[in-house]
Amino acid sequence: MPPFNLSQASFETVRLQPHALFSQLCWLAIPAALLLASCGGPQRQAPPPPPVDIVxxxxxxxxxxxxxxxxxxAVRTAEVRARVDGIVEQRLYQEGSDVPAGAPLFLIDPRDKQAQLAQAQATLARAGAAQANARSIVARYEPLVSRKAVSAQEYDAALSDARQADANVADARAALARARLEVGYTTVRAPIAGRVGRAQVTEGALVSGASATLMTQINQxxxxxxxxxxxxxxxxxxxxxxxxxxxxxxxxxxxxxxxxxxxxxxxxxxxxxxxxxxxxxxxxxxxxxxxxxxxxxxxxxxxxxxxxxxxxxxxxxxxxxxxxxxxxxxxxxxxxxxxxxxxxxxxxxxxxxxxxxxxxxxxxxxxxxxxxxxxxxxxxxxxxxxxxxxxxxxxxxxx
The missing domain is CATH 2.40.30.170 (Efflux pump adaptor protein, beta barrel domain)
Incomplete structure (x- = not known):
């Protein structure tokens, strides 16, 4: 290749086209700048490990x-149920309140049970009169038996009548106690202390003792x-x-x-x-x-x-x-x-x-x-x- 000779013609060409020369110089300057930056420029260091708290x-x-x-x-729960037949007349408690044991909750119409109580009292009185008469007969026959004024058969019959009279009195007393219980059952009471729930029956409702109608519930x-x-x-x-x-x-x-x-x-x-x-x-x-x-x-x-x-x-x-x-x-x-x-x-x-x-x-x-x-x-x-x-x-x- 012949040596480069900057002739007058080429010089004239450069002189006549300055923008071309400037472009070539710029391309030569870019690699030089990159080389200087890689050798002598500042470098970024890696950050230190972040701190953490440990145990x-x-x-x-x-x-x-x-x-x-x-x-x-609940520790204790009691279902309050009817024990006698009848019509509910009144609710005697505030729903959702705390009640003591024995507090009245409902009133069932007591008139029928009161009439049965009076009848039981009359039956007991009649049985008592018959018992007194039978005992008096035995008392009269007792001294006559030893004197043969009354036969032994008649005396034994008097003793039997007296024993039957005693049994009738006992039966009448049991019926009277039962009648009194049923009168007491017309006032439905709380079996335990606790908070009583809402009423399951209202006034005028017919409740049954035989089917044990649920009336309310109490929870301790x-x-x-x-x-x-x-x-x-x-x-x-x-x-x-x-x-x-x-x-x-x-x-x-x-x-x-x-x-x-x-x-x-x-x-x-x-x-x-x-x-x-x-x-x-x-x-x-x-x-x-x-x-x-x-x-x-x-x-x-x-x-x-x-x-x-x-x-x-x-x-x-x-x-x-x-x-x-x-x-x-x-x-x-x-x-x-x-x-x-x-x-x-x-x-x-x-x-x-x-x-x-x-x-x-x-x-x-x-x-x-x-x-x-x-x-x-x-x-x-x-x-x-x-x-x-x-x-x-x-x-x-x-x-």
Whole structure:
């Protein structure tokens, strides 16, 4: 190739086309600028690992809390039914009020029973007169028998008449007592103290003693029962834990129960287990457990659905973590851990009960694990972090 010779003609060409020369110089300047930027320009550094608060898991005693669905039941329930036939004349109570035992509730027309009472009194009087006459005959015959003035047969007949008169008097007295009871039954009274429900009959209704017409119902509301059903298999597991020493259970009467009402609020009064059924329902495979609660404000009502948290002893070597450290998505729960190299690891856990801001972990964690309790929303699994120990240890006992 001949050497480049900037001739006069070419110089003239450059001189006559300055825009072409400028374009070629710009293309030569761009690579040079990039080279300078890559060699001598400032470089951006990677950000430091984000800080997170952790707790180190230590096993300890945790409460063994069993949460069960239940229903409120009255300690005593009495159905008030008619014991005599008649027409209801008056309701004597305020529906929904508390009444003492023996309080009058209804008045049934008593006139028919009062007439029967008068008739029974007359029958007793007639039987009494016949009894007096028979006894007087026996008294007259008694001295005459020894003198042969009255035959022995006549004396025996007088004695028989006297005995029949005594029986008639006893029968009349029983009929009179029955008549008085029926007059008393015309005033229907509360058999127990408690809260009386709405009336099932109104004034003017015909009630029957033979068919025991239901008139109202009384429930004793304080104290009150909460009944729960527990699977028999779960109870067997608890028995095995007790036998192995992993679970310490107090006496039945000392087991505490807390109620969660339908609106999610906790009932303030703590109850105690007072009965555990020793038979298994063959249709459901469950056993009945009952707790007793004070109910001074009548906040708990029969038929109400509740959830009971039964503190069934203390589980040895249990693990719990603060509730804010647990991520719950659907039916799966997980926590984020900090590994030895300070990287984030996600681990699925099985939750037990929750109490005092702590989740009891049934499985998934071991003593020594470092669980992120604050800051886990800003990190991802595999990411490096700077752990900060929030507390010295996460106690095994939920507080």
């Amino acid at each position: 180190k898991i230590v096993a300890g005693d945790v409460p063994n809390i069993i949460e069960l669905p239940g229903r409120i039941e 509301l304080s104290p009150i029962y909460a009944t729960f059903t527990q699977a028999s298999a779960r109870l067997l597991d608890l028995q095995q834990q007790v036998q192995s020493g992993a679970l310490r259970v107090p006496d039945l009467a000392r087991i505490e129960v807390r109620l969660i009402l339908e609106n999610g609020r906790e009932y303030g009064t703590v109850g105690h287990i007072d009965f555990a059924d020793q038979t298994v329902d063959p249709s459901t495979g469950s056993q009945l457990v009952r707790a007793r609660f004070a109910n001074p404000d009548r906040q708990l009502l029969p038929g109400q659905f509740v959830r009971g948290r039964i503190v069934a002893g203390t589980l040895r070597g249990g693990i719990s973590v603060p509730a804010r450290a647990v991520q719950i998505a659907g039916e799966e729960a997980a926590v984020l851990l900090v590994a030895r190299d300070n990287s984030v690891v996600r681990r699925t856990v099985e939750l037990g009960s929750q109490m005092g801001g702590q989740w009891v972990i049934s499985s998934g964690l071991r003593p020594g694990d470092r669980v992120i309790i604050d800051g886990w929303m800003k990190v991802q699994p595999g990411q490096k972090v700077t752990p900060r120990v929030k507390t010295a240890a996460a106690s095994g006992t939920a507080r």
